Amino acid sequence: MTERNRKLPQSTKYLRAARAGIQMLEQQKPMDDRFLFFVAGILACLRAVQHSLLSHDRTLSPEHKDTIDEWKKRTPMDSKEISFIKNSRDLILKAGAFPGGAGFRLAEFGPDGTMRRVPKRWEAYYLVDGKHRDLIADMRAAADWCEAQLSTIEPHVPIINLPGDAVID
Secondary structure (H helix, E strand, C coil): CCCCCCCCHHHHHHHHHHHHHHHHHHHHCCCCHHHHHHHHHHHHHHHHHHHHHHHCHHHCCHHHHHHHHHHHHHCCCCCHHHHHHHHHHHHHHCCCCCCEEEEEEEEEECCCCCEEEEEEEEEEEEEECCEEEEHHHHHHHHHHHHHHHHHHHHHHCCCCCCCCCCCCC
16 A cells, blocks of 8 residues: 655645556556546546645645645646646546547558558547647656646645554654
8 A cells, every 4th residue: 555645645646546547548558438437537636636735735734835825826827737637627527528539550641641551559649739649648747747846845844644644753
C-alpha cells in the first residue's frame, strides 16, 4: 500500500490515481468502451488535483491556506497543460463527446504525401483543430505539470495527522 502524502493528501491522491490510470491505459491498450472509461477517469482525476488542492488541502491549516492562496495568485490557469485538462474533461463530461480514440497504426503519410507502411503500434490520440495529438504524451505532460505545482507548495506546509495516522512530529 502506498503511504498517504501527509502534506497535500487529497490532491496527491488524485494525481497518483491519474498516473496509475495512464499506466493501465498503456498496458491494456483498449480500443473499445474501456478506452473511454480510462480517458474519462484519468481526465477527471487530473482535474480533481486542482479542485481538491483548493477545496480540501487548502483548509488543513493556516499555512496551507496562505501557501495555496499565494500559489493560486502566481500560477496562470491557462497554460497548455491545465487547458488540456479542463478542455478535455469538459468535452467528455459536459459536451458528452471526446474527439479521440485508439487503435493500431499500420501506415502513415510521408512528407511527399505517399503512404508508407510502419511497424504496427498502438496509439491513443485526440483531435485539436482537426489535427491528431498524442493523448498519452499530453496526459503525462499534464500529470507532470500537476506534480511540479504540488512540489512547489509542499515544502511550505506542515505535515497533517488525520484520523488513523500514526503521529509524526
